Amino acid sequence: MSRRRPTPAKDQQIVRCVAALVAIFAQQPTSELLKPTRGTKRCAVARLILYYILQVEFGWDATRTGIALDRDRTTVAHGVCKIHDVLDSTDHYGSLVIEDLLIAARRIKDVVEADNSSRQAIVEKGLLQCSQHQVAA
Numbered sequence: 001m002s003r004r005r006p007t008p009a010k011d012q013q014i015v016r017c018v019a020a021l022v023a024i025f026a027q028q029p030t031s032e033l034l035k036p037t038r039g040t041k042r043c044a045v046a047r048l049i050l051y052y053i054l055q056v057e058f059g060w061d062a063t064r065t066g067i068a069l070d071r072d073r074t075t076v077a078h079g080v081c082k083i084h085d086v087l088d089s090t091d092h093y094g095s096l097v098i099e100d101l102l103i104a105a106r107r108i109k110d111v112v113e114a115d116n117s118s119r120q121a122i123v124e125k126g127l128l129q130c131s132q133h134q135v136a137a
Contacts, residue, residue, distance in 0.1 A: 010112070011068045014058060015050075017108045022050045025101060036070050048079035049098060055080050057105040 016030070023030040026046035032039050033047050050069070054060045055076075062073040062080070069076070086094045 011064070014108070014112055015054070015068045017112065018053050018058075018105055019050055021104050021108065022046050022053070022101060025049075025097065034069065048082050049101060051076045051079040052083040052098070053101060053105045057102055057109055 015034070019033045020030045023033055023046065026033075026042055026049075028040075028043050028046055032043045033050060038044050039047075047069075051062075051065055054065045054068070055062070060068075062076040065071070065076045066073040083098065087098060089095075
């Protein structure tokens, strides 16, 4: 049983949404990213990306992220540094994937932070853009 303080409901909502986004990219179940154990290498790397997105896009610090994901803040900080290393390296594919995930996370942030009337409009706009993208592809 965890001794950490409970995470606010809104933080849990954000974590679930961003974890689902990253899980799709990693081709892993969302539940694997949220488990307290390390899991496979692919899952562990996806979790590092999750830490990075929560810090960069949502402005969370390592402590808040650690509490939300039941991880130590130093583990989170180390993971964020690892993703920074990927972005600073010559791995252009890795950088592009992370940038694409950040763009998608911005949509999640817009929806979560909007009031109820705005939220519906954002979701409908996003669905419309997705359907237009699928038709063009």
